[in-house]
Structure formats: structure tokens, C-alpha cells
Amino acid sequence: xxxxxxxxxxxxxxxxxxxxxxxxxxxxxxxxxxxxxxxxxxxxxxxxxxxxxxxxxxxxxxxxxxxxxxxxxxxxxxxxxxxxxxxxxxxxxxxxxxxxxxxxxxxxxxxxxxxxxxxxxxxxxxxxxxxxxxxxxxxxxxxxxxxxxxxxxxxxxxxxxxxxxxxxxxxxxxxxxxxxxxxxxxxxxxxxxxxxxxxxxxxxxxxxxxxxxxxxxxxxxxxxxxxxxxxxxxxxxxxxxxxxxxxxxxxxxxxxxxxxxxxxxxxxxxxxxxxxxxxxxxxxxxxxxxxxxxxxxxxxxxxxxxxxxxxxxxxxxxxxxxxxxxxxxxxxxxx
DNA sequence: AAGGTGAACAACCGCAACCAT
DNA sequence: TATGGTTGCGGTTGTTCACCT
Numbered sequence: 525x526x527x528x529x530x531x532x533x534x535x536x537x538x539x540x541x542x543x544x545x546x547x548x549x550x551x552x553x554x555x556x557x558x559x560x561x562x563x564x565x566x567x568x569x570x571x572x573x574x575x576x577x578x579x580x581x582x583x584x585x586x587x588x589x590x591x592x593x594x595x596x597x598x599x600x601x602x603x604x605x606x607x608x609x610x611x612x613x614x615x616x617x618x619x620x621x622x623x624x625x626x627x628x629x630x631x632x633x634x635x636x637x638x639x640x641x642x643x644x645x646x647x648x649x650x651x652x653x654x655x656x657x658x659x660x661x662x663x664x665x666x667x668x669x670x671x672x673x674x675x676x677x678x679x680x681x682x683x684x685x686x687x688x689x690x691x692x693x694x695x696x697x698x699x700x701x702x703x704x705x706x707x708x709x710x711x712x713x714x715x716x717x718x719x720x721x722x723x724x725x726x727x728x729x730x731x732x733x734x735x736x737x738x739x740x741x742x743x744x745x746x747x748x749x750x751x752x753x754x755x756x757x758x759x760x761x762x763x764x765x766x767x768x769x770x771x772x773x774x775x776x777x778x779x780x781x782x783x784x785x786x787x788x789x790x791x792x793x794x795x796x797x798x799x800x801x802x803x804x805x806x807x808x809x810x811x812x813x814x815x816x817x818x819x820x821x822x823x824x825x826x827x828x829x830x831x832x833x834x835x836x837x838x839x840x841x842x843x844x845x846x847x848x849x850x851x852x853x854x855x856x857x858x859x
Numbered sequence: 860a861a862g863g864t865g866a867a868c869a870a871c872c873g874c875a876a877c878c879a880t
Numbered sequence: 881t882a883t884g885g886t887t888g889c890g891g892t893t894g895t896t897c898a899c900c901t
Contacts, residue, residue, distance in 0.1 A: 540869070540895075562886065578887075579870065614889060625889075630868050 537571045541580050545570060549577055550585055583626045590622030594631050602628055603636060 537545075552568035558581060561574035570577060583589075594602070598620055605616045613625035613632075620628065 538871075560886090573871090575872085575887085576870075582888095583869075611890065626869080629890075634867055 535571065536565075536573050536576075538576075541572075541584075545572065546580070546585060549580060553581060553585075579626075583624045588622055589624065594623070594627075594635075598623065599631075599636070602632065606632060606636070 548568055548570055552564065552570075556567075558578075561578040563574070564570075564577050565572045565574055568577075572580075601620060602616060605619055609615050611629075613629040617623050617625040617628050
């Protein structure tokens with residue numbers, strides 16, 4: 525049996541919402557509350573699919589939505605969260621009050637991912653043999669020069685909460701970033717993507733990760749990767765980890781992944797009794813953890829931090845290839 | 860001036876999880 | 881437990897607008 529269509533699409537309107545439709549939807553939800561999206565359009569008198577109504581409400585009409593440009597602070601948060609969570613936009617959005625998953629997804633696709641790629645491309649190394657499906661640097665520079673469609677500088681048609689269309693300048697101060705300047709997140713990119721860097725010291729970690737829940741996770745990852753330092757790696761994880769991963773690679777089976785689906789949890793990592801000797805985990809293993817969907821409580825703060833730790837990565841080659849991979853992981857699944 | 864191009868973002872679509880029965 | 885309806889999520893497409901040639 526096929527899946528039932530979400531709605532009867534015959535005669536339903538598609539495309540951009542009009543101010544009138546917004547008004548109807550707003551009034552209906554104000555009276556009846558949100559939910560029951562399937563039946564809402566009919567009850568409200570809208571010729572729209574329920575899903576469309578829901579999306580319009582969530583992404584545009586809700587009163588608690590922030591308007592205006594993504595701030596530098598928000599951008600840094602997105603970058604860091606994406607490095608940890610990947611394309612889990614809703615989870616990322618949950619850390620940014622007033623921002624929707626759709627907004628963050630769009631922002632990432634149109635701003636951030638390109639900047640990561642651009643940086644990677646603009647700092648070629650001998651080891652840079654990976655073919656990236658990204659715009660060429662010259663092309664990017666051309667765009668920068670053109671200073672096109674800066675969100676802030678663009679007059680934007682915006683509807684307010686009453687559904688009336690208004691013309692407004694950006695609701696925030698326009699931040700025009702010179703093409704040759706680096707924002708904070710550019711610094712983040714440049715730091716973590718610099719192929720010349722062979723080790724990551726704690727000062728760099730601090731610069732990469734502002735205090736916050738995410739910092740804990742990457743801290744732990746780095747601790748696990750550190751050589752000659754104490755690490756929060758469960759003994760059994762260390763003993764079987766590399767072997768299992770090698771077997772997995774050889775067999776191509778997802779068995780190991782499944783077995784390790786939950787990965788080392790925050791709890792495991794943070795428990796004092798799990799604290800064991802120096803981790804002998806190479807960066808390949810580290811990268812593979814990306815697949816594991818760490819079951820972390822991002823709100824948990826781990827207290828352990830060796831301020832003198834040298835986060836030199838075990839197994840890194842002299843060209844920094846592994847570090848590049850590692851930093852790529854940090855930035856997301858971009859490669 | 861007009862057409863082309865790319866950035867930004869709104870909206871759609873399909874899938875899967877969740878929930879009620 | 882199985883089934884069907886509903887909702888949420890993430891990928892993708894479509895539209896608009898500003899700038900370039």
C-alpha cells in the first residue's frame with residue numbers, strides 16, 4: 525500500500541504566500557492555536573496544503589522569530605555546532621533562539637560552506653590533492669569584489685506579524701565585510717584548516733571553542749586524540765576500536781558501526797573511573813567517530829581540562845594530511 | 860538598456876519517526 | 881503487534897533581486 529498523500533493537492537495553491545493568506549493563518553492560529561495542520565487549511569479557509577501552512581508558520585509568522593542578519597556570535601555558534609552535529613539543522617536551530625532550521629540551513633549553504641571551501645582552496649598545499657566541488661578562488665574573489673547581495677545592504681520585502689508587507693532596510697546594522705578582512709569565524713576557519721599546523725595547543729583550542737556545551741565534545745575528542753596525555757577513552761573502546769574499524773573497512777560491513785552506534789557517550793567519556801592512560805588512537809579512528817552520532821548531552825560540561833596538554837595528533841603525517849582531514853571533520857562533512 | 864549570472868531565501872517534496880487505534 | 885494518520889526534518893528547487901557585461 526502506498527503512502528497516503530499528505531493532503532489533497534488538487535486545487536491547492538503553491539508558491540509564495542500572500543499577505544492575505546498570512547493574515548488568515550495568523551488569525552486562525554491566534555484563535556485556535558497551532559497544530560492539526562492537516563485540517564487547518566480547510567478550517568481556516570486557506571487553499572494550501574497543511575504542510576505548507578506549518579512551514580509558513582514556523583519559518584515566517586511565529587512571533588518569536590528573530591529578524592535580520594545572523595550575528596557574528598550566531599555565526600560562530602552555527603559553525604561550531606555544525607562541526608559537531610552535521611546537517612542536523614533543527615538541533616542547531618534549537619541552540620539559536622529565534623532562528624529556524626530553514627534559516628540556518630540556508631545561511632550555511634549560501635555563506636558558510638562556501639567560505640570553508642574557499643579557504644581550503646585558497647590555501648593549497650602539496651598535499652591538497654582532493655578535488656573539491658567548489659567555486660574557484662578567482663571566481664570567489666570576483667564575487668567578493670562585486671560585493672553582491674549583501675543581505676544587510678539589500679532592501680528586503682518583509683512582512684510583519686500582521687501579514688502586511690513592508691519595505692525595510694535591514695533590521696540590523698549593515699556589516700560590510702571587506703573582501704580581504706577576516707571575521708571571527710574566518711579566523712576559526714583559518715585556524716582549523718591551516719594545513720601547516722601540525723599540532724593544536726590549548727590556546728588554539730580556546731580560540732576555536734568559546735565556552736559552551738559544544739566545547740566539551742570537541743575537547744573530549746581532542747583529548748582522546750592527544751598523545752601522551754590522559755584521555756577519556758573507555759578501555760574497551762581503545763582495545764577494540766582500531767581493530768574493529770579496520771575490519772569494518774576491509775569487509776565493508778556496517779556491523780561495527782551498528783555495534784558502536786551510540787558511540788562513546790558523554791557520560792562514558794566524563795566518568796572518572798573511565799579515565800585511563802594515554803590514548804593510542806590514530807586520527808583515522810577519530811574521524812570514524814564522526815559516523816557514530818555521539819550520544820552526547822550537549823548541555824553537560826566536562827570539567828577535565830589539562831591546560832598544559834599538547835593536542836598533537838597521533839599518526840599525523842608530515843604533510844598535515846591527517847590534520848586537514850581532522851579539521852575538515854571539525855568543520856562538518858564537507859569533503 | 861537588456862540579458863545573463865549568482866546570491867539569498869522562501870517554499871516544496873519525500874522520507875521517516877512518532878502516535879493513536 | 882500492525883496499520884494508518886500526522887508531524888518534523890533535511891534535501892532540493894524555485895523565485896526574486898542586485899549586479900555585471
